[in-house]
Amino acid sequence: MRTLILFTLALIFSLPARAEPATTADDIREMAERFLQTWADDQRERNRRIEYQIGNVDRRLKLAPCEGEPKLEFASDPLRTPSPSMLISCAGKRPWRMYVTASVEAYGPAIVAARPLTRGERLSSAALTTSEVQLNASRRGTLTDMSNIQGMMVRRPVKTGTVLTPDLLEAPDAIERGDHVIILARTGSFSVSSRGKALGNASIGEQVLVENLRSERTVKATVVAPGRVEIPMQ
Template sequence: MDIMKNTYLTTVLIIFLTLSLTANASGSKFASHEKIRTAARQFLVEKANKLGFQDFTVEVGHLDNRLKLPTCDSELTAKGGNNKLPGNISIAVRCNSDKPWKIYIQASVKAYKSIYVARSPIARGEIVRKSNLKMAKQDVTSLNGNYFTDINLINGHIAKRLIRENQAIKSYMLAKSKVIKRGEYVMIIAETSGISIKMKGKALNDATIGEHVRVKNMNSKRIIEGTAIRSGVVKINI
């Protein structure tokens, strides 16, 4: 009788343990930390792709093992802060189920992009030409967006300092070159209703492309104001 009783109790215990293990395996009362990290990682991957980064790595921090958040019945969503990529960023991962919660997790993105660098050393005061430049894949993580992918924004500028070979071109290295110099003779182009009139003038101030310049019409002796459009040429609208 005792043997049958012990056998019965053993069977009940085995069934109870099996059901408990099955319940734990099929679901947990707490949200998976790995799923939270995956949601943050996926958000950053999509954002980096939209920004056009060709090569990048994403590292997501770990959560404290003591952190216990309720299981989320809905898909986790992630949103970044105001930090610019690449670099360090705080990601908010949110659960929008009946028991909502939000947790912040730290992450970092290291990115590479094809940008313009110096093909050869460019001396201070030298005009930067297309022949001085080349595209190269660079780590732009620490450049804070201060780089160029459009050669037209560089070509024709003056180097304010020595730019070394293979060095990334940055805005503070460049100065706009003066296309109009005070005292020199220029061509004035006046346009109205599709008609273009050209006349000779004398510049009264220096100007870079797009800047206003005062010129003296050599025929009428009148002083007029126009816009520098290229070397030695000023455009006015009548």
Template sequence: MKPGMHTLRRAATAGLLAAGLCLVTGSSAAATGPWEDASRLLETAAAFVRARLGDDGDVSVRLGRLDRRLRLRRCDGRLQAFWPHGRRPRTGHASVGVRCLGGVRWKIYLPVRIRRYAQVVVAARALPAGHVLSAADLKRTRLEVDGLRSYHREPRRLDGMVLRRALAAGQPVEAVHVSPPVLVRRGQRIVVEARAGGLAVRAAGVALADGRKGDTIRVRNLRSKRVVQAVVTGRGRVEVVL
């Protein structure tokens, strides 16, 4: 590992953040004398971040480099790391502070880059808009998820869903990309089921609108000619609750 760089790694890999150092010192920091070991500062910051992100799952953190020109009087007390704004950042670019609690008073801020990863469902090949998804169309891969508005973890949850737009091979399948399939088409002959208590009666009907599962649509009973509101429950099936 190169001098001046400490890597805190959770999971497999991490991106590189090569940033500068924001430094705040007291007047004593400019005095002559033994200097604080940069590795102690980085270890203190790393241990702090590791402890506070330990329950966040697949996370990688990279601390920035210390300026080689940095000169701080050796801390004669305890080094304490802290979040500058008092709140733990979730992802993205942030900073972690380290201060000396001894007679020599100073504090510095180290840049840090936090990335979250997850097993994400992606298109196994290029898929056109309107395509009905199946298991063969999808696979799981480890991706950084900070830039995704939404994503799916299990391919089976997308089985039968319809693509609203085309996807490239390897592209994550987000919630906005899919919609439930149309189970009932306007003009289609369907099964109308009416329930009352523990009794169920089935009759033939015609859908007067398209519907996805859970949609309420108008249907016409072919025997009575009555038009009623019914909930789509499956392919070619609706239910009227009496």
């Protein structure tokens, strides 16, 4: 009887361990497919149309089984590039991570020029229109809110139908040479104001030389609003 028990135990321990199911290429593609489809559904609610195709995944791929839910995220912005990567990662005792590429075309409304625009022209709603374009055709991005670009200036000539991108526009000067301005000297919650004259052009956030009309001193100030500049109190 003892011999039979020992033989049975030896037989059990000699059997190969049952292999855990590996994470295969098909599993990875399925994860990527679900992730992209969920994202595409979300974009549809934002009035954007998404077409996508998942890149190649090596059929020989075999990764450790994932104990929990794998984490998926874009490694690059799919609204800024037509070839974004997705990072799929799994934590646990045998963690792994891998990248999967995709071909993505994102279509949606964007602002385009309704007529030719000249260099230095200030934008108005009459010069602009909205049209469906491929949003991720260029890494320069697109513009979708007309209220954000009203009054902006065009950096260079633009043809009718051109998709407006941030690099095509610049903020107009908030202060021009010769303008009378309010100089605000500030330290903490205490401030003193005086009148001055701008010695150059500058937009909000830029620095400009200003002559203090009372002391006749020239100071370098930061433009904080049209007609207003700020300097640190000495």
